[in-house]
Amino acid sequence: MGNAAEIKEYDVIIIGGGPGGSCCALALKDTGLKVAVIDKSEFPRDKVCGELMHRKTIETLTSIVPEFEEEFKKYPKTSVLKHTRMHYKGKSIVYDWVGESYTCPRLEFDNFLLNRVKQEANISVFTGTTPEKYTVAADSVTVTIKNSDIIFKCKLLIGADGVNSVVAKQLADKTLNRDHYLGAVRTYFSNITDLRSDTSEVFFNSKFHLNCLWVFPVQGKNNMANVGFGLLSSDISKKKINLKDAFYEYFKISPELGEKFKNAQQEGPLEGFGVSLGSAMGIVSGDRFMLIGDAASLTNPISGTGMGNAVVSGKLAADQIKKCFEENNFSKEYMHQYDVILEQNIYKDLIASYKAQRLFSKIPFILDIVFWLTRYEWIKKKVQRLV
Numbered sequence: 001m002g003n004a005a006e007i008k009e010y011d012v013i014i015i016g017g018g019p020g021g022s023c024c025a026l027a028l029k030d031t032g033l034k035v036a037v038i039d040k041s042e043f044p045r046d047k048v049c050g051e052l053m054h055r056k057t058i059e060t061l062t063s064i065v066p067e068f069e070e071e072f073k074k075y076p077k078t079s080v081l082k083h084t085r086m087h088y089k090g091k092s093i094v095y096d097w098v099g100e101s102y103t104c105p106r107l108e109f110d111n112f113l114l115n116r117v118k119q120e121a122n123i124s125v126f127t128g129t130t131p132e133k134y135t136v137a138a139d140s141v142t143v144t145i146k147n148s149d150i151i152f153k154c155k156l157l158i159g160a161d162g163v164n165s166v167v168a169k170q171l172a173d174k175t176l177n178r179d180h181y182l183g184a185v186r187t188y189f190s191n192i193t194d195l196r197s198d199t200s201e202v203f204f205n206s207k208f209h210l211n212c213l214w215v216f217p218v219q220g221k222n223n224m225a226n227v228g229f230g231l232l233s234s235d236i237s238k239k240k241i242n243l244k245d246a247f248y249e250y251f252k253i254s255p256e257l258g259e260k261f262k263n264a265q266q267e268g269p270l271e272g273f274g275v276s277l278g279s280a281m282g283i284v285s286g287d288r289f290m291l292i293g294d295a296a297s298l299t300n301p302i303s304g305t306g307m308g309n310a311v312v313s314g315k316l317a318a319d320q321i322k323k324c325f326e327e328n329n330f331s332k333e334y335m336h337q338y339d340v341i342l343e344q345n346i347y348k349d350l351i352a353s354y355k356a357q358r359l360f361s362k363i364p365f366i367l368d369i370v371f372w373l374t375r376y377e378w379i380k381k382k383v384q385r386l387v
């Protein structure tokens with residue numbers, strides 16, 4: 001006969017210790033609630049990403065932990081970005097970031113953030129722990145763990161387990177829609193010519209229209225950058241595109257990239273990962289659960305960035321968690337307040353970006369037009385607001 005299962009009970013369990021899950025946990029630090037973060041990976045772990053952190057990622061974390069931005073800026077792997085440069089047909093436009101943005105390898109940043117979570121007495125972190133099944137009952141949620149007798153129980157569950165979220169599949173019936181999903185690849189290159197540590201760069205080519213190749217500097221290395229490229233998944237399958245071949249082709253058909261990378265060496269493999277676009281709002285909550293970050297599909301359809309919305313949704317979910325415990329109400333109807341807040345604060349802008357992206361993608365010569373129009377400062381500002 002097997003041993004009786006060990007039951008670990010919490011008020012809140014957060015599945016996933018990426019930026020969304022960690023931010024949600026930190027936002028619950030002074031609530032007196034007993035919180036667990038469960039992640040299938042051992043940390044430090046990598047996450048395929050462009051690693052560009054828009055202002056709102058760091059601003060949101062700093063609104064919860066006031067010293068966060070100062071500490072993060074001093075971290076040796078952090079690059080401070082002040083500008084972004086767009087290239088097309090030999091011309092380039094420079095945008096100045098409103099406030100500073102950052103890059104930091106996800107291997108480092110996610111570990112830095114999760115270590116901050118571990119300092120909180122009311123939060124327990126379990127890494128290398130893979131949940132298998134989520135069962136919602138009238139008074140609790142049960143989480144069984146793969147290859148383990150330990151059972152976790154909580155009053156409220158948060159799905160922060162990324163683009164392939166098992167919480168979203170099991171509790172919100174989430175399926176993959178290729179029209180709202182990108183395939184993306186990234187690697188690192190060193191020895192890049194004329195790479196500025198305070199400037200992110202994106203390269204457009206008419207062959208790939210609005211899908212740009214990004215070059216984001218990595219701090220403290222030999223002119224090194226994170227370099228990557230993504231395409232809509234439905235286009236990849238319809239047009240039978242091999243994404244890795246398309247990535248290397250980009251350097252051959254863009255003279256300015258050829259020049260910039262003439263002495264560069266690739267460092268490490270070209271790795272692929274999915275991006276679930278925030279272009280349609282699906283189920284994001286239900287009885288005793290909420291989804292945040294990539295699990296709720298909150299990536300910007302134009303820029304492909306999702307860390308900012310992952311942390312903002314983590315903070316919004318924490319506000320809803322506090323209300324649920326105050327009112328002792330964990331019902332689907334009560335949880336719907338989170339859907340409304342998420343729609344107002346995040347989806348409205350994402351859907352506007354998606355519509356703009358769809359419209360622009362149907363207009364031939366749109367990039368020529370945008371590059372011509374951005375001579376006017378007010379148009380430049382409008383373009384900047386969409387990403």
Ligand SMILES: Cc1cc2nc3c(=O)[nH]c(=O)nc-3n(C[C@H](O)[C@H](O)[C@H](O)COP(=O)(O)OP(=O)(O)OC[C@H]3O[C@@H](n4cnc5c(N)ncnc54)[C@H](O)[C@@H]3O)c2cc1C
Nearest residue numbers: 016018019020040049050051052162184293294305306307
């Ligand atoms: C190629 C590429 C480039 C990108 N570039 C950028 C960029 O430059 N800037 C930007 O802001 N965004 C970028 N994104 C998007 C960004 O990576 C995500 O939006 C962001 O990581 C979402 O954070 P999250 O916390 O929701 O999920 P994640 O960061 O994916 O974290 C999820 C966590 O859950 C864990 N997990 C996964 N499955 C399970 C499971 N079954 N059980 C338990 N734990 C699990 C994982 O180990 C991970 O720690 C890019 C994405 C890709 C693919």
